[in-house]
Amino acid sequence: MKALTWEGKHSIAVKNVHEPTILNPLDAIVKVTTAAICGSDLHLYNGYIPTMRKGDIMGHETMGEVMEVGSMVKNIKVGDRIVIPFDIGCGHCQHCQDEEYSVCDNSNPNFIIPEKLYGHSGAGLFGYSHMYGGYAGGQAEYIRVPYVDTNSLVIPPGIDDEKVLFLSDIFPTGYMAAENCNIKPGDTVAIWGAGPVGLMAIKSAFLLGAERVIAIDHVPARLKLAQDCGAEIINYEDIDAITDQLSFLTGGRGPDSCIDAVGMEAHGHTILNAIDTVKQKIKLGTDRPDVLRRAIQSCREGGTVSVPGVYGGLLDKFPFGAAFGKGLTMKMGQTHTQKYMKPLLDRILNDDIDPSFIISHRIDIDKGPDAYEGFNEEKDEYIKVVIKMQ
Amino acid sequence: MQTEKIQSLLSTEHGFFNSATIAQSPQDVFEFCRNNENVQKVLRDLPLNLENFLDLTLVKAEETDPNQFRIEWQNSETSKAAGTLYFLLSPAPLDRGTILIAEASFDIFDDDDSEPSDLIKVFLKRMKALAETGVIATTTGQPSGREEITFIRR
Numbered sequence: 001m002k003a004l005t006w007e008g009k010h011s012i013a014v015k016n017v018h019e020p021t022i023l024n025p026l027d028a029i030v031k032v033t034t035a036a037i038c039g040s041d042l043h044l045y046n047g048y049i050p051t052m053r054k055g056d057i058m059g060h061e062t063m064g065e066v067m068e069v070g071s072m073v074k075n076i077k078v079g080d081r082i083v084i085p086f087d088i089g090c091g092h093c094q095h096c097q098d099e100e101y102s103v104c105d106n107s108n109p110n111f112i113i114p115e116k117l118y119g120h121s122g123a124g125l126f127g128y129s130h131m132y133g134g135y136a137g138g139q140a141e142y143i144r145v146p147y148v149d150t151n152s153l154v155i156p157p158g159i160d161d162e163k164v165l166f167l168s169d170i171f172p173t174g175y176m177a178a179e180n181c182n183i184k185p186g187d188t189v190a191i192w193g194a195g196p197v198g199l200m201a202i203k204s205a206f207l208l209g210a211e212r213v214i215a216i217d218h219v220p221a222r223l224k225l226a227q228d229c230g231a232e233i234i235n236y237e238d239i240d241a242i243t244d245q246l247s248f249l250t251g252g253r254g255p256d257s258c259i260d261a262v263g264m265e266a267h268g269h270t271i272l273n274a275i276d277t278v279k280q281k282i283k284l285g286t287d288r289p290d291v292l293r294r295a296i297q298s299c300r301e302g303g304t305v306s307v308p309g310v311y312g313g314l315l316d317k318f319p320f321g322a323a324f325g326k327g328l329t330m331k332m333g334q335t336h337t338q339k340y341m342k343p344l345l346d347r348i349l350n351d352d353i354d355p356s357f358i359i360s361h362r363i364d365i366d367k368g369p370d371a372y373e374g375f376n377e378e379k380d381e382y383i384k385v386v387i388k389m390q
Numbered sequence: 391m392q393t394e395k396i397q398s399l400l401s402t403e404h405g406f407f408n409s410a411t412i413a414q415s416p417q418d419v420f421e422f423c424r425n426n427e428n429v430q431k432v433l434r435d436l437p438l439n440l441e442n443f444l445d446l447t448l449v450k451a452e453e454t455d456p457n458q459f460r461i462e463w464q465n466s467e468t469s470k471a472a473g474t475l476y477f478l479l480s481p482a483p484l485d486r487g488t489i490l491i492a493e494a495s496f497d498i499f500d501d502d503d504s505e506p507s508d509l510i511k512v513f514l515k516r517m518k519a520l521a522e523t524g525v526i527a528t529t530t531g532q533p534s535g536r537e538e539i540t541f542i543r544r
Contacts, residue, residue: 005535015535024525055535092522106519
């Protein structure tokens, strides 16, 4: 089968590799119909996530048709059309029972690596480094899905792939980010990053009752989409101080909650971000957390900072004193995707939202390497790339 | 179980031990841990090729206090390494299942080596996974570009 593989920093290849097989009786094999490239795939592309190995199959936003199931699979059958969440839950451990699937105890066979780095390990993830299990990803013609009864959402017939594919990650991620803000009537939510997750967070914040959403980015096409979603927009390159601007726009209070939908590769013209950039390039730093700094600084007293953006290591010049002094609540982490897939599918079926509005490119898998390069370099043109399998 | 009591039950001076919480009742975990097939499954594919060194025999499986259990596996005299594997089981708080402590003491382990303490963590994690889900997560045998059939395009 064809698959997109990680060959090193800034190097993605199309390779012909073996098709997956059932390795455990709770597995299924799925023929991929549609996959997508995620903004967090660019962290791998740019070499910022450790423990990738040359030849790893990329991708964690995937859907397709079930071709084979293991002997212990109960709920999923051959022929089912499923969306596959990016995080892998076993469905049985205490965390999965509590719907905290992204911190499943049992799905990461390489748990010892993150345990040494973080104290405890999160769940295994598709196509996202050996630290997260080393699972082959879904930017391929076939994928093995472990614990498929837990890691699947069956899609009813007649619904286009593009309408439901983003239930695999970015829609639940944006929704959980907004839900973590504990939005109350009248609230203003500021969202850094108007990429796919940020756009989903805008839509979700309104679905959850936000009065105003303010989107912050510097890419005109993304800001235009944010505006189309109902957000007020700020191009941070047009202003001197984002915190002052947000304070002004909210009557001196600051946003009730702030969402960092950017993560470890923040852009911007602050001195601290310049330092972060240099440190990251020479491997003296792991993350560029400038958006997180701005979010903490800008949030009102007693507000909430929600972090769906991916971070990997140790954050420098982190304004914890500001967070403490203002009594902020901080919520973060990989999305418990399985918890949100069904209710958000219902939102889609109810025509509350059609997430496909973010798609900018539809490609076949052979164009994958070009798409990675374009997505990384031309953010004004590339919003979301969808890979249509033949 | 109180810390002092756990310490008193750990039996060897040089054993490596750790604990895990399994989302099942102590009685169920007791039945699981005394089953040789389960222990062998967990040992399979572990680093150090442990399955080649260990030929375990169940020598003790008892309820020491209400809902608290102790299991002792010993390597047979004909095996390549002498030693013992102990399990201590006690209820976890509220409805969180069972705390399983495993202690391993085998003369293939070097006291100064950190690998056995990682090994006991991996062993427990695999015990937990097998008990809770019936399988142990793996990626061995999955496809990758490292075993490509043909290179198409970069």
